[in-house]
Amino acid sequence: MRRAEEAAEAILSAAGIERVDLACTLGSGWGEAAARLGETVVKLDAHQIPGFAKSEVPGHSGTLTVIRTPAGQHVLVIGARTHFYEGRDVDAVAHGVRTAASAGASTMVLTNGCGGLNPTWSPGTPVLIRDHINLTAASPLRGAHFVDMTDLYSPRIRELAQQVDPSLEEGVYAQLSGPHYETPAEISYLRSIGADLVGMSTALEAVAARAAGLEVFGISLVTNLAAGISDEPLSHEEVIEAGQAAGPRIAALLADIIARALETG
Ligand code: 8IG
Numbered sequence: 001m002r003r004a005e006e007a008a009e010a011i012l013s014a015a016g017i018e019r020v021d022l023a024c025t026l027g028s029g030w031g032e033a034a035a036r037l038g039e040t041v042v043k044l045d046a047h048q049i050p051g052f053a054k055s056e057v058p059g060h061s062g063t064l065t066v067i068r069t070p071a072g073q074h075v076l077v078i079g080a081r082t083h084f085y086e087g088r089d090v091d092a093v094a095h096g097v098r099t100a101a102s103a104g105a106s107t108m109v110l111t112n113g114c115g116g117l118n119p120t121w122s123p124g125t126p127v128l129i130r131d132h133i134n135l136t137a138a139s140p141l142r143g144a145h146f147v148d149m150t151d152l153y154s155p156r157i158r159e160l161a162q163q164v165d166p167s168l169e170e171g172v173y174a175q176l177s178g179p180h181y182e183t184p185a186e187i188s189y190l191r192s193i194g195a196d197l198v199g200m201s202t203a204l205e206a207v208a209a210r211a212a213g214l215e216v217f218g219i220s221l222v223t224n225l226a227a228g229i230s231d232e233p234l235s236h237e238e239v240i241e242a243g244q245a246a247g248p249r250i251a252a253l254l255a256d257i258i259a260r261a262l263e264t265g
Helices: 002-015 090-102 155-164 184-192 203-211 236-264
Strands: 022-025 039-045 063-068 074-078 107-116 125-134 169-175 197-199 215-225
Touching (some): 002 039, 002 063, 022 236, 074 090, 090 107, 090 203, 125 203, 125 236, 203 215
Parallel strands (some): 022 107
Antiparallel strands (some): 107 197, 125 215
């Protein structure tokens, strides 16, 4: 937690504020959302802040931004996520979430790009995360730290999201460690255990966020159908393209959901 406190202090002092209200991690495809939330107070490179690193993943900005909303609240936008497959420790993966908590956020919004197991969800479809299955065989917590995971993904904010866009569907997100995509046999196994979405982030961060006392909201962008669901092979270029095509629409959607969550939080 020490590093997270240092990071929070560095961000807050650069922004000249005492706390943030909400934090949001932007995954593949979600990069345009920050600009819609309000005016930028300060934009920092990840390497300026303790514990953050510029992401090695194309499509991630590598910046931390503090935004002031029209209502005068502050949002920390984290465009520098450390993935489990980058081979640093679980604390590096949880660092964004812990920094958000240390900076005073009460809500953590986690976004990602992922593979879809439901053939009717075409690339570019945003899906609310209702629950997750953590298949990384890891935890961001250590020691006898037993944390309840019931209703991890805030039913309250999911309800608000469905008010913003009644066509939004919900799904169960499976986090695998990656960085390889799945085999078709693995995807068929994941379907049978109840997964709708598959990716390489979010679940470990959500666990850390709950443990830090944050209200958690998760939303995925289906950027590709999972292996074997369509005939196409998977590529990161396809992921980037789907994100770019859906970018403006999902950015507006996310900004509306965050505004509602802030109004009512
Ligand atoms: I974007 O199909 C994205 N991330 N594991 N599988 C996994 N991660 C992903 C996928 C996918 N698409």
